[in-house]
Amino acid sequence: MFREHLQKMVENVEGGQSALLMGFDGIAVESFSREDAPDPDIQTVGMEFSFIFGQIKKAAEILEIGGIVEVTIQAEHLVIIIRALTDEYFAAITLSEHGNYGKARFLLRVTAPRLLKDL
């Protein structure tokens, strides 16, 4: 169930590499990577950024700007889009630097409620 949704996201976007459903505690529920996806693996990416997402949440509380909906990190060799699903879980997708960012963001947004349904 989760894996299918993650796989669809990755396969339907140009440059899509991996997708992940993870707890903010850094423990993955499910993930999918294209066979030819380069390092780093998506679980390692998820663990690093689950910690950072926690820091961003704290900053948002201090600033009183509401809950965090989405965080995007564009590095030179990887784009990471993270979307909060609940207080405990998030979904993420990674793309190559030339991937279709807008489409990935859209797919993550429409996939979120499908993942949420089964959480």
Add this chain to the structure above:
Amino acid sequence: MFREHLQKMVENVEGGQSALLMGFDGIAVESFSREDAPDPDIQTVGMEFSFIFGQIKKAAEILEIGGIVEVTIQAEHLVIIIRALTDEYFAAITLSEHGNYGKARFLLRVTAPRLLKDL
């Protein structure tokens, strides 16, 4: 010089609130806010996220995904787009949650080299 560029960005995007040029040490070089921009003020936002940007940089080093180009944080009541200019400085723009995210991102991208020229 800096202020003009920041002001143009904010005024040319629907929902634009504030813009900022800041060091990663959290010290602002220049900022501009619309008169009716709500709290939190842009310098406080910048300080919080300059720290987080540093954490993201460290994660990117561990993951070997290259330097950080852009970070976007979408909270319930504020959207923040941060773009690295050099190893020392970044520019940021904030929008209301219904602001034109794509245009803000575009304007920040084209304004970056103009700010960089005078750094």
